[in-house]
Structure formats: structure tokens, C-alpha cells
Amino acid sequence: MRIAVLGTGMVGRAIAGRTAELGHEVTIGTRNVATLRDRDGDWAAWAAQHPGVGLATFADATADADLVVNATSGTASLAALTAAGEKHLAGKVLLDIANPLGVDRGFPFPVLSSDEESLAEQIQRAFPEARVVKSLNTLTADLMIHPQQLAGGAHSVFVSGDDAEAKQVVTELLVSFGHTDVIDLGDISTARGTELLLSIWLRLYGRLGTPLFNFKVVR
């Protein structure tokens, strides 16, 4: 597949690197290519290690993609997707991994009331022709792409979305990463459940002292 990964942070790099390694044609989308390239530091090093991954603006990366991955910061996602362009998103599978987090008394928390729209629903409403699937937002980047490193992969991930075929595309991608238990929660509103899961995830992270854990739904 041609995959556009929007976002140059830890999650974007993880998904871009892994999908390129699996043989997909991958372009990372960013707000301003020149700004990113001019930055000192780790971007240049990462890019040098991943010569097969392209870099383009949000719009150019998205234009030719089959699958678009939203790996931007949750509070910046709607702006990034607007820059990517409604017409470029129309008809495409949009895998939304972003978590909108705020900081309360120094502690991050999901910016969402449990009876309010999740970010995924906001994205689906803003881009009605995109086929939004929420997934992978409940575990750390390295476990998203290499789940087998933890308990041989015996833990769970979730998909939420209104489009069954789009969920199937995402599920197959997750299985290709090594996931063995992909639970289809239902329509896009079920993303409230996974976005609010961040509340306990963040506390477990603090308590366990490592992000290398995940939930398994034992049934």
C-alpha cells in the first residue's frame, strides 16, 4: 500500500519505519518540510537510517496515499488533517492513533468527558468521506509495531469505526505487525472507550516505571 504517515514524532516514526520495512511505500507528512529538515538533532539521524521513507507536506503525502495514518499530537490533529485536505482524505482509510491529552496539576489526562465526542468522532464528523478507524492509541509506540516483544504478543488492541471494510484493512495491518488479538469494539463512538483508557494507562505508566505494558482482555 501507499501509506501517508502524518506526524514526525515517536509514533509517526515507529509506524513509518515498520510499514516501510514490511514493503509498503511510505511518505511522512509534516507541516513544513524545510523547517523539519533544518532542525538540528534527531530527525536527520532518523531520516538517514530510513532512506526509503519519503517526506512531504501533509497535503502532498496524503494526495496519493491508499491509507493515511494520523500520528500527530491529538490536540493538533484537526489542523493537520485540514492541511492534508478534505479532498485528499475522501474515500481513504484514515487510521487515527492520536490521543488528545491535557495536563492537570502536572499530570497528563485525556481531554475528553466520557459523554462527549472522542477525537476520532470529531475527525469523522469533520471529514465525513474519510473512513476513520481508531486504533493503536492504547499502547506505547514500540509495542504498536513490535507487539511480540511483550508476552509473545498475548495482549489486546482495539479497532473502532463505522466502515467495516476500513476496519478490516487496519486489522490486517495490525496482524502484519504481529498483533494476535484485535478486538472490534463497534462504531466510531466506541473510540471514547479507548481514548479514556489513557486515564489509567498514564497512571500505570507512572506506577510501573515503563511504557512497555499493555492490557489483555481476558475472556
Added chain:
Amino acid sequence: MRIAVLGTGMVGRAIAGRTAELGHEVTIGTRNVATLRDRDGDWAAWAAQHPGVGLATFADATADADLVVNATSGTASLAALTAAGEKHLAGKVLLDIANPLGVDRGFPFPVLSSDEESLAEQIQRAFPEARVVKSLNTLTADLMIHPQQLAGGAHSVFVSGDDAEAKQVVTELLVSFGHTDVIDLGDISTARGTELLLSIWLRLYGRLGTPLFNFKVVR
């Protein structure tokens, strides 16, 4: 221990029956004893099967207890605990199992914004001398008391609270039920994490078609 279980619903009955079976001296607290006894239906049958479990008002049940269990409906808990009496709660371990749920478009959801106080924090603030521990609110009643029936008990429960000794008392009770992985999340504010977990729990319940599942924190 002398245990007061506030609430006559599924959770209250489960905890009362199990703790009595384990040799504790158990009294169920309710708003109005006569009203409950006069009700037709399943209370009388349950009481007949559990002759060792006492029944008293919230206040009378709580007065002599070592441990108080809040198994009332989450939206009614503060009123029930007020009826139990601040002076009767002072100094006691208060195990809070309640979840405040609302209904949105026909679907239940936790009545809590992720940056707002959890019910457990509201209870701790209303009754500062009680030693509140939030626990067991993340799984169905029958799994609270018989965890070994699912995957031999290989799944997780959480405790949140400001009082380490109170958390130890609750942890020992959970272990006596058969729990093998009790995770201390930290202070009482971490109950936000477990109360918001209901958002995905409720959707998984709908999806799996059974409440007999639980989360395992794989690490």
C-alpha cells in the same frame, strides 16, 4: 472482621455473601429495612439463603463495622454514606466499589470528566476521616468474588487510596477472594483511571455479550 456492606443490589449481595462465607461478621446496610423486607421478589429468597448475614439501616450497619463497603449505586453513594454517618465512618477503611453511570443515547457511560474528581475523591473529601480505597469497580460482581473462574485468576484488579494501611487491608481481602494481581495505582486521585475504565468496559460488555471478562495488565 466486622463488615458493613452498604447496598442490597448485585454487588452488595455478592460481597456480603462471599465475606460471610469466608468467616467475617457481615451486616448489609440499607436505607429502610422495613421497605426492603416488604418487597416481593428476590431479596427474601437471597436473605433466606444467607441466614448469617444481618440487615440494618446504613447507620446501624456502619456503627460497629471494622470495614465498610460502598456497594450502592454510584449516583446515590454520597447520600447513602451521609445516612451511614460521618462519625461512624471516621477512622474506618471504606472500600468504594461504586461507579457513577449516566445514560447517553441509551448507552451507559461514566459520569466523570477525565480532569474532574472521581466519585472516590468526592467521598474522601466529604468524609476526610474515612480511609477510602477504590477497588473492584472494574469487573462484574461474580468475578469480584470468584476471580479464579476466569483464566485461573490470571487478570488484574486495582487499588487507589491515600492510606497505605487501608490499601493493605483491602488487598488482603481481595487475595482472600482469590485475586492474584492487585495493582496499587497510587493515591485516591488514581481512581479517575479505574472509574473511566468503565467507558471501554461497557462497550466490551456489549461486544462480547458477557460480563465475564476482565483486564490483565501484561508487563
